[in-house]
Amino acid sequence: MQEKQLHSGGKILFFNKDYISEFVYGGIDGAITTFAVVAGAEGASLGISVVIILGLANLIADGFSMSVGNFFSTKAERDAYERHRQVEYWEVENLREKEVQEIREIYAAKGFQGELLEQVVGVITADKDVWVDTMMKEELEMVKSDKTPYKTAGMTFISFLIVGAVPLLSYVFVGSGPAIQKDLFLYSCILTAVALAIVGSFKSFVTEKNIFVGIFETLFLGGIAATLAYFVGDVLEKLFL
Amino acid sequence: MQEKQLHSGGKILFFNKDYISEFVYGGIDGAITTFAVVAGAEGASLGISVVIILGLANLIADGFSMSVGNFFSTKAERDAYERHRQVEYWEVENLREKEVQEIREIYAAKGFQGELLEQVVGVITADKDVWVDTMMKEELEMVKSDKTPYKTAGMTFISFLIVGAVPLLSYVFVGSGPAIQKDLFLYSCILTAVALAIVGSFKSFVTEKNIFVGIFETLFLGGIAATLAYFVGDVLEKLFL
Numbered sequence: 001m002q003e004k005q006l007h008s009g010g011k012i013l014f015f016n017k018d019y020i021s022e023f024v025y026g027g028i029d030g031a032i033t034t035f036a037v038v039a040g041a042e043g044a045s046l047g048i049s050v051v052i053i054l055g056l057a058n059l060i061a062d063g064f065s066m067s068v069g070n071f072f073s074t075k076a077e078r079d080a081y082e083r084h085r086q087v088e089y090w091e092v093e094n095l096r097e098k099e100v101q102e103i104r105e106i107y108a109a110k111g112f113q114g115e116l117l118e119q120v121v122g123v124i125t126a127d128k129d130v131w132v133d134t135m136m137k138e139e140l141e142m143v144k145s146d147k148t149p150y151k152t153a154g155m156t157f158i159s160f161l162i163v164g165a166v167p168l169l170s171y172v173f174v175g176s177g178p179a180i181q182k183d184l185f186l187y188s189c190i191l192t193a194v195a196l197a198i199v200g201s202f203k204s205f206v207t208e209k210n211i212f213v214g215i216f217e218t219l220f221l222g223g224i225a226a227t228l229a230y231f232v233g234d235v236l237e238k239l240f241l
Numbered sequence: 242m243q244e245k246q247l248h249s250g251g252k253i254l255f256f257n258k259d260y261i262s263e264f265v266y267g268g269i270d271g272a273i274t275t276f277a278v279v280a281g282a283e284g285a286s287l288g289i290s291v292v293i294i295l296g297l298a299n300l301i302a303d304g305f306s307m308s309v310g311n312f313f314s315t316k317a318e319r320d321a322y323e324r325h326r327q328v329e330y331w332e333v334e335n336l337r338e339k340e341v342q343e344i345r346e347i348y349a350a351k352g353f354q355g356e357l358l359e360q361v362v363g364v365i366t367a368d369k370d371v372w373v374d375t376m377m378k379e380e381l382e383m384v385k386s387d388k389t390p391y392k393t394a395g396m397t398f399i400s401f402l403i404v405g406a407v408p409l410l411s412y413v414f415v416g417s418g419p420a421i422q423k424d425l426f427l428y429s430c431i432l433t434a435v436a437l438a439i440v441g442s443f444k445s446f447v448t449e450k451n452i453f454v455g456i457f458e459t460l461f462l463g464g465i466a467a468t469l470a471y472f473v474g475d476v477l478e479k480l481f482l
Contacts, residue, residue, distance in 0.1 A: 025314060032306040033274070033299075040298025049481035050287060053474055054295055057281025058274075061470035065273040068462050073266060076448040083449065110371045111364050120361060123352050130351045143382040207317040208324065221309050229302035233294055240290035 019147075019155045021206045022070070026156035027199040029066060030164025032222045034059050035192045036229040038167045042185045043233025048171055055168045063160035071153035074145070081136075081144050088132045088140075099135070100125055106138045166195040189226075196222045260388075260396045262447045263311070267397035268440040270307060271405025273463045275300050276433045277470035279408045283426045284474025289412055296409045304401035312394035315386070322377075322385050329373045329381075340376070341366055347379045407436040430467075437463045 037058050041051045092099050104121050112120055125131050136142050170187035174180070196218045204214025278299050282292045333340050345362050353361055366372050377383050411428035415421070438456045445455025 025310065028310060029306070032310075033303050036299055036302035036306065037278070037295060040295050040302065043298065044291075044294045046291060046294075049477075050285075050291065052481060053285045053287075053477040054278060054281050056477060057284065057470040057473040058277055058299070060473050061277035061281065061466040062274050064469055065270070065277065065462060065466040068465075069266065069269060069273075072448075072458060072462075076450075080449065110375075111368050112361075116357075116360055116364065119357055120353075123357065127352050134351075137378045137384070141384045143378070143384055207313075208321065209317075217313060221306060221313075224309075225302040225306040228305055229298040232298040232301050236290075236294040236297060240293060 019151060020202060022152045022155040023159040024199055024203045024206055026066065026070075026159035027163035028196065028203070028218055028221070030059065030063060030160035030162075031166055031192055031195050031199070032225050033062050034164045035167040035188070035222060035226050038171070038185070038188055039226040040229035040233035042181075043230035043235075044237035046233075048181055048184065052168060052171050055171070059161065059164045059168070063157055063164060066160055067153045067157035070156045071149045074147055074149040074152045077145055078147075078149070081142055084140055084142060085132060085136060088135045089128065092128055092131055092135075099131070102139060103131065103134060106134065163195050163199055167192045192222065192226075193219060260392060261443060263393050263396040264400040265440055265444045265447055267307065267311075267400035268404035269437065269444070269459055269462070271300070271304060271401035271403075272407055272433055272436050272440070273466050274303050275405045276408040276429070276463060276467050279412070279426070279429055280467040281470040281474035283422075284471035284476075285478035287474075289422055289425065293409060293412050296412070300402065300405050300409070304398055304405060307401055308394045308398035311397045312390045315388055315390040315393045318386055319388075319390070322383055325381055325383060326373060326377060329376045330369065333369055333372055333376075340372070343380060344372065344375060347375065404436050404440055408433045433463065433467075434460060 034055055037055050038051055041054065088099075100121060103124050104117065107117055107120050107124075123130075124134055167188050169191055170184045174184060174187065197215045200215040200218030201211050202214075203218060204211040207214065275296055278296050279292055282295065329340075341362060344365050345358065348358055348361050348365075364371075365375055377385075408429050410432055411425045415425060415428065437459045441456040441459030442452050443455075444459060445452040448455065
């Protein structure tokens with residue numbers, strides 16, 4: 001969905017939220033995915049080095065995969081728009097009668113009739129750009145995205161890596177040894193919760209909802225995912241180790 | 242971006258691709274994420290049980306997290322559309338002159354002028370639904386999404402779990418013991434490549450591109466992500482284990 005201008009009451013705010021949204025969803029996904037690996041490894045009572053190795057491997061591989069996936073899907077969306085627009089230009093050139101009739105039907109549905117309808121059809125079809133633009137919005141219900149694939153993918157990658165690294169910080173920087181591993185996990189829980197709360201507050205900015213709803217939703221999601229990972233790790237440890 | 246009808250040359254195909262797209266992106270993400278855990282663990286020479294435990298923990302936690310994230314973002318998109326529509330209805334009621342002037346500017350930009358422009362403005366503003374619909378498409382460039390959050394999230398979850406389970410199949414079902422672990426990894430590579438190729442061919446269906454482009458892009462992405470994870474695991478094993 002595209003939003004060139006955002007409304008707030010009667011005011012129009014000129015503000016492009018597109019890349020904040022990539023930052024938010026990339027960051028949430030990074031933190032939750034990495035924390036799931038940490039929680040799963042803790043549930044299975046695996047060592048600190050396993051947590052760090054698999055956490056980092058997952059962070060880099062998943063961050064890469066998510067960003068490239070994002071690149072392809074943003075590009076696919078733009079390409080689809082462009083391709084359909086080319087088809088419409090072709091149709092306007094080669095299937096003129098049919099396309100004139102479609103404009104007539106679109107404006108008849110808006111309440112135009114008789115001589116006025118024909119005049120409107122005349123003006124719209126007098127300019128090929130206006131004609132095609134009308135077909136895109138009214139017939140296909142497609143709007144052009146302002147997002148460029150490199151920027152959406154780049155923002156996703158940076159956010160995924162930075163926020164996604166948080167659950168691993170305590171393991172990497174605070175000492176080692178099995179004696180303090182439960183402490184490290186506790187620190188990781190706290191730091192991850194803080195990171196998710198911060199990103200969650202940005203999320204409420206994107207969704208234009210109450211800031212506490214954004215924070216709560218994000219923490220809740222992260223909490224459930226980590227709990228699932230922890231207990232899967234715990235149950236499987238008893239089965240396999 | 243919304244596509245109610247898809248063009249192919251002059252033909253219009255009535256076909257809703259929305260949920261195929263969720264299947265494709267959920268499946269690719271599931272397979273690549275899980276395979277990254279497998280490859281990272283192999284790179285670090287961790288045991289079969291660790292691969293299974295962390296692979297399954299990550300599969301369930303990440304599949305859950307991705308689906309719920311998808312639920313919130315689809316819902317946020319629909320809510321944003323609905324909220325802006327309500328604002329437009331409010332403005333049409335309470336800031337009538339300003340909104341009439343906006344319609345006048347929108348149609349002037351299309352090439353209408355003089356008496357005809359005033360008649361067009363008269364017809365558009367005679368029906369509040371048509372009026373608001375025009376403001377949504379022309380001023381805000383927003384179109385309504387057909388996707389329901391439950392369906393997009395459900396399809397993402399199912400696809401993530403099914404396709405994402407593929408990299409683990411050989412570890413779960415083909416015996417155990419360190420002697421055959423390299424074989425298990427090889428089977429996992431092959432099965433994952435087949436799964437990614439199948440989902441990649443569906444992807445070309447969504448992006449309307451050549452099927453081999455879809456397969457190649459998906460395999461390439463999965464291959465790079467797994468290679469990254471493998472070498473991160475390998476390097477960190479030498480540092481930590």
